[in-house]
Amino acid sequence: MVGMQRVDYVFPGSVEEAVGMLEDGKAGARIVAGGTDVLPDLRKGRLGPCMLVDVTRIPGLDRIVVTDEHVEVGAAVTFAALKASPYLRQHVHALADAAASVGAQAIQNAATWVGNIVQAMPAADGAVVAVALGAEARVVDAAGAAWRAVETLFRGPGRSEIDPTRQFVTHVRFPRPAGAWGTAWGRIGRRPSLVLPILNCAVVVGLDAKRAVIDSAAIALGPVAPCPMRACAAEAFLVGQTPGPEVFAHAAELARDESNPRDSPMRASRAYRLEVIPPLVSDALGLAVARAIKSSHELTQINTN
Numbered sequence: 001m002v003g004m005q006r007v008d009y010v011f012p013g014s015v016e017e018a019v020g021m022l023e024d025g026k027a028g029a030r031i032v033a034g035g036t037d038v039l040p041d042l043r044k045g046r047l048g049p050c051m052l053v054d055v056t057r058i059p060g061l062d063r064i065v066v067t068d069e070h071v072e073v074g075a076a077v078t079f080a081a082l083k084a085s086p087y088l089r090q091h092v093h094a095l096a097d098a099a100a101s102v103g104a105q106a107i108q109n110a111a112t113w114v115g116n117i118v119q120a121m122p123a124a125d126g127a128v129v130a131v132a133l134g135a136e137a138r139v140v141d142a143a144g145a146a147w148r149a150v151e152t153l154f155r156g157p158g159r160s161e162i163d164p165t166r167q168f169v170t171h172v173r174f175p176r177p178a179g180a181w182g183t184a185w186g187r188i189g190r191r192p193s194l195v196l197p198i199l200n201c202a203v204v205v206g207l208d209a210k211r212a213v214i215d216s217a218a219i220a221l222g223p224v225a226p227c228p229m230r231a232c233a234a235e236a237f238l239v240g241q242t243p244g245p246e247v248f249a250h251a252a253e254l255a256r257d258e259s260n261p262r263d264s265p266m267r268a269s270r271a272y273r274l275e276v277i278p279p280l281v282s283d284a285l286g287l288a289v290a291r292a293i294k295s296s297h298e299l300t301q302i303n304t305n
Contacts (some may be wrong), residue, residue: 008051031164034110072173079108094183098129120160123223132202132220133174154227180207182291184284203284209296224259231255252281
C-alpha cells in the first residue's frame, strides 16, 4: 500500500516473466530495482502504478561480466557493487569513482546504475559516466531485445526514451579497456557527497603509445545542457595532439564554449559554472592521460616478460 492506493509488489524469476507482467499490467505496472527514485515519487503522488515489478531477483542481473569485447553490467548491480569491483577500480576508475559519489552509503547499497540512467537527469553521475564510456543499454520489450546507445536515451530533464511500463533495460555495456587507455571522474558540489552536483565530468582517453599522441577522447559533462552532454569539439581537437597542460587547457576551454548551463538556486549560477568547467575538464584530462600512460607501461612489461 502507498497512501490509500494498493500497489502489488512482485518478483519475476526471469526477464521474459518481467516483460510479461508489464504486458499484463497494461501500463499499470512498472519496472523497479533499487527504488531510490521510484518510491519517493510514489509517496509524493507523482506515480500511480498498480504493480511494481522488482527485477533484483532475476538470476544474473546482479553481475558485472568482463568479456573479450565488453564490460557488461546487469540491471540489479548497485553503485556499491560498482565502487567495490576490483576490475573497475583498476581499469575503469571513472565508473568506480562516479559510483562512490552517488549519495550516502545506504543509497549506494540500493540504487542501480541502470536505474540512474533511466531516470534521465542531466546531472546524474551514472548517466554522465555512461555517456563518456560510449555505453549501450539492452532494451527489452514484447517485440524483443535491442542494444541502444545510452546517449540516445535522453529526451530532456527527467524524460527518458525508456518507458518503464512496457520496457526493461536488462544490461548496460561498454567497450572493454584495451591498450593505453585511461579514465577520470570529476565532480564539484558544496560538499563531497549528499548534495546535488554543481558540475560533473567524465573523461576517457586512448593513446597511440608509439607516436605518443592522443588517438581517442570522450568528454561528458553535466548539468550543462538538458541531457548529459558530449563535448564534441573538444574531443575532436584532442585527437592527434601530444598530451600536455596547454593541450588540456585548450580542450577544456572548448568544452566550456560548448556548454550551456543555466542559473540554478539549488546548484550555482551559470557564470560560476562556466568559470569552473575549464579546470574541472583540464584536471580530468591530465589524470586520464596519466592512467593511460601507466596502462601502456604495464602492457609493455607484460609483453616483455
